[in-house]
Amino acid sequence: MSIQADPVAVDPAVVAPSEVQLTRRGRRARLGIFRNTKALVGVVILSFFIVVAIIGPWIAPYDPSKVTPESMLPPSAAHWLGTTGTGQDILSQLIVGTQGVMVVGLVAGILATIISVIVGVISGFIGGTGDEVLSLISNIFLVIPALPLIIIIAGLLPSAGGMTIALVIALTGWAWGARVLRAQTLSLRKRDFVEAARANGEPLWRIVFFEIMPNLTAIIASGFIGTVIFAILSEVTLAFIGVTSISTWNWGTVLFWAQSSQALVQGAWWWFVPAGLCIAAVGTSLTLINFGIDEFVNPRLRNTAASAGILRKKKIRARIGFTPVYRGEKKEGVA
């Protein structure tokens, strides 16, 4: 895998325009995926929500659970996103709820990633019967519908708080990452540098942690992000259908109350629209980061993104995988 290779070197689509631009590219390349616009936008949106999650309890204008007589107010200067049927401030609920969503997403993501790395790398590395058994287990978890399983476990537990939910989500959501990691480890295992390390007599743990793992970083990261998306969506869904405790705020809880108080029929759009937009924004930011990683790992996707702009400037229509022929006066062409 040439993930760590200098992106400029593996990027044949770049027309060498001028020295200045090249050095700038070189510097930005060191920041890895951050030179990718998509990933950058994703990181910015995500950071916003992370900051809100951290400082949320201090910046919320009202107590989110406080019942007041000002019920069902549309958005105004006093209540930016209006109030609920019991006069609670919706903006405060969203701000305070951000923390619950983020923490569960993060914890579930980390736990699931740890499981998937352990299962995936071991399974890909040892091969043989052990591999068969481990991939069988991860395939089973992949095929069994996770959400109904989570619903059942959470529904049977006497009290399902945030951490319990994170644990259950992690236990059901690790399989996808494990599968991808196994495939990649399998292809790395027989590479020359691993063979060389083995021939040098490096211990097994060193081969795994210092030879194999660094080459899996991008895949682990993208698996982690995928699991966080899954965890956030599952958690919000569980809160929305009322499986988890409704006493702590998260975006799903807001939607749960909106649904059960007939906000839809009363036309109280301010009650259920913002929460959904928040979920979609966090989801989008994470998928954007994942696309950044994808394009970083798969040069073909990256070249497309990078060369499309250049081609458009030269009025060439990018068609299939063909090397576009530039029929202009200059002969430099587009590589």
Add this chain to the structure above:
Amino acid sequence: MKFLLRRVGFYLFTAWAAITLNFFIPRMLPGDPVQSLINKYQGRLSTDAINSLRVLFGLNTHTSLWQDYLSYWGNLFHGDFGISFTYFPTPVADVIAQSLPWTLMLVGISTIVGFVLGTLAGVGLGWRRGTWMDGLLPVANFFSAIPYFWLGLIAIAIFGVAIPLFPASGGYDGGLEPSFSWDFIGSALYHAALPALTIVISSVAGWILSMRNMMVTVSSEDYVTVAQAKGLPERRVMFGYAARNAVLPSISGFALSLGFIVGGTLVTEMVFSYPGIGYVLFQAIGSKDYPLMQGVFLIITLSVLVANMAADFVYAFLDPRTRQEG
């Protein structure tokens, strides 16, 4: 043939694992859920129901775990999932049998429509990359991140309440009896329009994105270049060469993410109070109806396994390499 046999073997094993999981989950949980349920229902549970609960949670002490497990399998083969308390005294199997056709029609058809539409759009977008069409990607990206149920809420708010074009809940007109008359089918289709639209819209974006990326990757393969160089018509190269190969990972992705999609669509049913499995599950959660929850989970899992198997057959049909190995 060997490929398909191995897959069938895998699905049988997974079915066994799911059923066994379903048996053990209630037994592994702490406390005495039966007593708390008896308290909750305050004497409205019959002795039969209490006994079946004790069996479900493994609290009848006279039998061993192994005997319980065997009798659990025996009951399953007789189609006996216990008695629901939400719909007391209807057996769980009957409740599921009533709601399953609704889910199969709604979720089955709209998921497939979403996949086909998304894949076709992805082919187009991947083929004409670098044009204005790339501008659609962020939109698709945004839609793929929206939870199904929220889109359902929005759909109800717009087309059910603000502009009452479609009914916002239910599966058919309350005045009609379920039958195979035109009136009833028409009413069922009319009620299914909004939930189906929701499922299609929220699932289509994901397929567009994955198919587009596969098209981009595949269309720089040599065989595509060769096809183009031979002077084949563009449409032929696009569908017969590029899309034909790009769709394979998309189909296996479809099979693998079915479980996830089904989870999302079940919640859509809950939002629309659609009389399918998802809504039954919703009611079961609300009243802590464990036998019903377990039965629903089992049926959902088995249906997903069957759908997966079908997707595998399609894959084997499309990819001759899988057939050659045996």
